[in-house]
């Protein structure tokens with residue numbers, strides 16, 4: 264072990280756990296559930312939903328909030344940070360100790376009513392107990408042109424963990440090396456062949472195209488995120504059989520991805536159109552070879568089914 268890893272608290276903790284025969288949550292094996300349960304709630308306010316969820320019941324919160332940019336009626340607030348702290352505080356309560364929260368946003372909106380990611384990250388640092396793990400840069404090549412500043416080609420995703428024992432499945436999202444690079448790396452005696460074969464760490468800069476107007480996935484929601492982006496988050500930050508929550512569900516992409524990845528989901532939005540968007544998206548992304556899906560009429564029903572499945 265090098266001196267550097269000796270000083271790193273995360274390495275120290277992993278080494279201590281190995282000595283004591285314990286596994287970090289990122290190393291625990293999990294199996295695909297026989298059925299996945301999904302609850303979809305339209306016309307539902309985020310705080311009303313969160314208030315109904317049990318403590319420590321959710322593994323991953325995918326949170327893509329309104330940006331306070333006046334894009335639509337839902338995107339206008341004067342008390343943005345105070346309101347955001349209310350749902351972020353509830354996320355802290357409902358997250359499992361190994362749980363994660365990803366918060367979408369941008370830093371280019373400073374003037375627009377105080378609702379940008381910078382304000383939220385400052386408030387989280389000073390008022391909550393969520394731990395920032397990475398700031399992921401979602402980079403895309405398509406976007407608006409600009410003449411008075413560099414044209415924007417990224418958005419940020421802040422990844423927070425509930426505790427140090429957070430789930431992180433790096434192997435589930437590694438990117439394979441090209442055959443040529445893999446061959447060269449396998450010849451390099453300094454590199455571990457097993458790790459090379461697994462592929463590379465995707466890093467915290469992800470190039471994933473934004474959905475163009477004619478994209479197959481596009482169902483009409485104005486700020487719909489690509490399934491590939493959500494899928495990397497879901498696979499890396501939760502395990503099969505975990506509950507994934509998205510209370511600003513928009514098009515329902517998180518729920519569709521959760522089903523594809525063998526996770527249970529709770530998706531809600533104050534917009535009545537959520538179920539329509541979600542069904543269109545499911546039809547287009549046609550989950551194949553996945554566990555059968557069972558709809559649940561409420562989050563309470565979903566947790567009750569999970570409990571009886573665990574007892575069976």
Ligand SMILES: C[S@@+](CC[C@H](N)C(=O)[O-])C[C@H]1O[C@@H](n2cnc3c(N)ncnc32)[C@H](O)[C@@H]1O
Nearest residue numbers: 308309327337486487488511512513514532533
């Ligand atoms: C940025 S969009 C989410 C887009 C979504 N991630 C997707 O990829 O389709 C924010 C969503 O928050 C919803 N919303 C705004 N205020 C809300 C509230 N108080 N409770 C629940 N949903 C709300 C809006 O209707 C909108 O669909």
